[in-house]
Amino acid sequence: xxxxxxxxxxxxxxxxxxxxxxxxxxxxxxxxxxxxxxxxxxxxxxxxxxxxxxxxxxxxxxxxxxxxxxxxxxxxxxxxxxxxxxxxxxxxxxxxxxxxxxxxxxxxxxxxxxxxxxxxxxxxxxxxxxxxxxxxxxxxxxxxxxxxxxxxxxxxxxxxxxxxxxxxxxxxxxxxxxxxxxxxxxxxxxxxxxxxxxxxxxxxxxxxxxxxxxxxxxxxxxxxxxxxxxxxxxxxxxxxxxxxxxxxxxxxxxxxxxxxxxxxxxxxxxxxxxxxxxxxxxxxxxxxxxxxxxxxxxxxxxxxxxxxxxxxxxxxxxxxxxxxxxxxxxxxx
Numbered sequence: 001x002x003x004x005x006x007x008x009x010x011x012x013x014x015x016x017x018x019x020x021x022x023x024x025x026x027x028x029x030x031x032x033x034x035x036x037x038x039x040x041x042x043x044x045x046x047x048x049x050x051x052x053x054x055x056x057x058x059x060x061x062x063x064x065x066x067x068x069x070x071x072x073x074x075x076x077x078x079x080x081x082x083x084x085x086x087x088x089x090x091x092x093x094x095x096x097x098x099x100x101x102x103x104x105x106x107x108x109x110x111x112x113x114x115x116x117x118x119x120x121x122x123x124x125x126x127x128x129x130x131x132x133x134x135x136x137x138x139x140x141x142x143x144x145x146x147x148x149x150x151x152x153x154x155x156x157x158x159x160x161x162x163x164x165x166x167x168x169x170x171x172x173x174x175x176x177x178x179x180x181x182x183x184x185x186x187x188x189x190x191x192x193x194x195x196x197x198x199x200x201x202x203x204x205x206x207x208x209x210x211x212x213x214x215x216x217x218x219x220x221x222x223x224x225x226x227x228x229x230x231x232x233x234x235x236x237x238x239x240x241x242x243x244x245x246x247x248x249x250x251x252x253x254x255x256x257x258x259x260x261x262x263x264x265x266x267x268x269x270x271x272x273x274x275x276x277x278x279x280x281x282x283x284x285x286x287x288x289x290x291x292x293x294x295x296x297x298x299x300x301x302x303x304x305x306x307x308x309x310x311x312x313x314x315x316x317x318x319x320x321x322x323x324x325x326x327x328x329x330x331x332x333x
Contacts, residue, residue, distance in 0.1 A: 030119070033113060033118060033119055034119065034124075034127070036108060037088070037108070037109065037110035037113045037114075037119060038081055038084050038085055038088070038110055038124075039084060039110075039313075040081060041313055041317070042080075042084065042221065042225075042309075042313050043077060043080040043081040043084060044077070044080075044317055045217075045218070045221060045312075045313040045314075045316040045317050045320075046080040046083075046187050046218060046221065047073070047076040047077050047080050047191075048214050048217075048218070048316055048317060048319075048320035049187065049188045049189070049191050049192040049195075049211055049214050049215055049218060050072055050073075050076040050191035050192060050194070050195040051072070051073060051076070051195070051320060051324065052192065052195075052211055052214050052320050052323050052324060053191065053192035053193065053194070053195035053196040053207050053211055054068075054069050054072050054073075054195040054196065054198065054199050055199075055323070055324040055327045055328070056196050056199075056200075056206065056207050056210050056211065056327065057195065057196040057197065057198060057199025057200035057207070058199045058200075058327070059275075059327040059330065059331075060196075060199075060200040060202075060206065061199050061200045061201065064199065065145075065198075065199055067145065068142060068145050068146055068198045068199060069198075069199070071138045071139075071141050071142040071145065072138075072142060072194075072195045072198055074134070074135070074138045075135045075136075075138035075139040075142060075154070076135070076191055076195075077135075078131040078132070078134045078135030078138065079131070079132065079135040079139075079157075079158070079161070080187065081131050082127075082128045082129075082131035082132045082135060083161050083187070084110070085110070085124050085125070085127060085128035085131070086128050086165055087164075087165055087172075088109075088110035088111055088114060088124065089114065089121060089124055089125055089128070090165040090170075091111050091229075091232075091233075091236070091238065092111060092114045092115055092121065094173065094236045094237070094238055095111075095115070095232075095235075095236045097236070097237075099237060100235065100236040100237060101235045101236070102235070103231075103232045103235035103236055104232070105229060105232050105302070106228075106302055106303065106306065109229075109306075110124070111229070111232070136158070139151070139154045142154075142198060145198075146197065146198035146199075146201070147197070147198075147201065149194070149197050149203065150194050150197060150198050153190050153191070153193055153194035153197070154190075154191075154194055156190055157185075157186045157187070157190040157191055157194070158186075160182050160183070160185055160186035160190070161183065161186040161187065163182070164179055164182055164183055164186070172238075172240070173237075173238045173239060174239055175239030175240070175241075175243070175244050176239075176241070176244060177241045177244075179226075179240060179241070180219065180222050180223055180226070180240070180241050183222055184215065184218055184219045184222060187218055187222075188211075188214070188215035188218040188219070189208070189211070189215055192207055192208075192211040192214070192215065193207050193208065196211075206272060209268045209271070209272050210268055210272055210274060212261075212264045212268060213261045213262065213264045213265045213268070213281065213319065213323075214261075214316065214319060214320055214323065216257055216258075216260055216261035216264065217258070217261045217288075217312065217315060217316040217319060218316065219257055220254055220257045220258050220261065220288075220312045221309060221312045221313055221316060223241060223242070223250065223253065223254050223257065224254060224305060224306075224308040224309035224311075224312050225305075225306075225309045226240035226241060226242050226243075226250075226305075227242045227247065227250050227251065227254070227300060227304075227305035227308065227309075228302050228303075228304075228305025228306035228308070228309055229302065229305070230242040230243055230247060230250070230300075230302075230305065231302060232302075241253075242305075247297075247298070247299075247300040248297045248298050248300075250300075251292070251295065251297055251300055252297075254292075254308065255289075255292060258288050258289060258312075259289075261288075262281075262282055262285045262288070265278065265279065265281045265282055265319075266279065266282070275326055275327065275329070275330035277325075277326030277327075277329050277330055278323060278326045278327075280322045280325075280326055281319045281322045281323050281326075283318075283322065284314075284315045284318045284319045284322070285315075287311060287314055287315045287318065288311060288312060288315035290311065291307055291308050291310075291311035291312075292308070295307075295308070
């Protein structure tokens, strides 16, 4: 991958051809390629707000309704995988527009696999449509079991996610952090509140406060993802936050968001009088912050950005697991 001194300069060397960079992917099975390219582990991390919200609702209600939880998990996991597929296809189509300059990405990304023809684009679109239908059906069934507010929050979440990449709105391509904020709401806050209601059968500020750490970690995953694809996005005129503010400030913002996420674990545990077991989520702080150690602030490579994303994904998954375990250990609220 060519290097840049700033997003306003041309690359110092020609970008590699996508087919050359994805040659080694052709030796893998199609299922393995889809699993890796669509980042199912990242989908699990993006689903954590809903799962944590369900456990908070069960903690308040005094017990988990496992049928509702199963429909919640199935719906949100299908939607998060489908969302990543839609975004990958949208990026490929953006790169083919007349004003876009030739670009490429790291070989293990969905973008590189689609551009290089390793994964057929129609297959990814069909998979995304299928997962969306399954996710919506599970959400509708959950609404029948838990009540209409689940349908309201679910529909609002789908609207936000769909508008982020669907013409003519496509707000994720317009810049100034609108994409990151909108998707954080669609994948973070709204599923959190919906899943909480499905178990607790009431609406309150508790899930908003208690779920703040995991929502902030989701925001950091999205920011790190865009930091890794910054140079590619700049070439195709996708105006993400790292493209607008630059790699150094985006990295600084990532540090701040990560620290706020872990500081909020301590804050909300004390203010909302939540179980002290929740402080166990602080154990993942070294995992989240350790990835920043070897990164040069003014020369963040795509590999650096994706490494930060992977660290954020792992930290989010483990923080969510520890949070759910803490609520199970503490019993009813």
